[in-house]
Amino acid sequence: MSGNRLVFEVMNAERSLRRWIDARSGDSGIGAAGAGVLFYLAGHDHALVGDVSAALCASPSGISGLVSRLEKGGFVAKSPDTVDARAVRLSLTPLGREAVATAKEVVKELNTELSDGFTDEELAIVARWLGQITQRLT
Template identity: 65%
Template sequence: MRLPRLIFLLFNADRAVRRWIDARSGDTGIGASGAGVLFYLAGHENALIGDVTAALGASPSGMSGLVNRLERGGCVRRSPDPDDARAVRLALTPRGHTAVTRAHALVGDLNAQLTEGFTAEELAVVGRWLERVTRLSAR
């Protein structure tokens, strides 16, 4: 039995999901990566930028550019950490909160499309496999 080309399929799936989200981000310019930042901040208001970077598995330079774009778009604001002047905290603006609501709806639609036709048991296996792939970077 020949195994599926999992790595090839995984990379193609990642690109397809990002393109799908990016194409529907409308005039926000947020895209898939920006939505990740907004989702994190929605649950961790005034988070340190380093914590956001770590949670999303991003590089510091990539996060810096992304935060710059989100700040220019009016979705996040930076502030110095009161306990450490070298540290920067991020918070959602009112526009950012609106963008989170819109992004949740978008992701909900995508999840519905991705799960259509699969049983709960099949999706549990897919979820377990993706979680295992995610943990590979920690080894």
């Protein structure tokens, strides 16, 4: 398979994954990108916005708008950092924690769908290949 085709297939797969997740987010407005923020905060409560942005490989302007939408929806709360008043920390609200639980179920369903028809060994190769892409290109 040509390298150009691999790039095309990876980009199409990423768009398909986002559409699949977005379609299952219902009227919450969270979507795939918002779920990434919520998942990160579930493991890193009171994280700096910059840390969330770095973890998700998001631009500062992109993360700012996303966080504002999540805050407006009641999923996250902002607070000033105690050391640096210019920095902002993020925490999940109770509604945000509920959304994480729901998103975990959606991701579990998606993982089942994606792995159907593949052996554990095949999936390990795909996971290693995707991880290598991330390491090489970031």
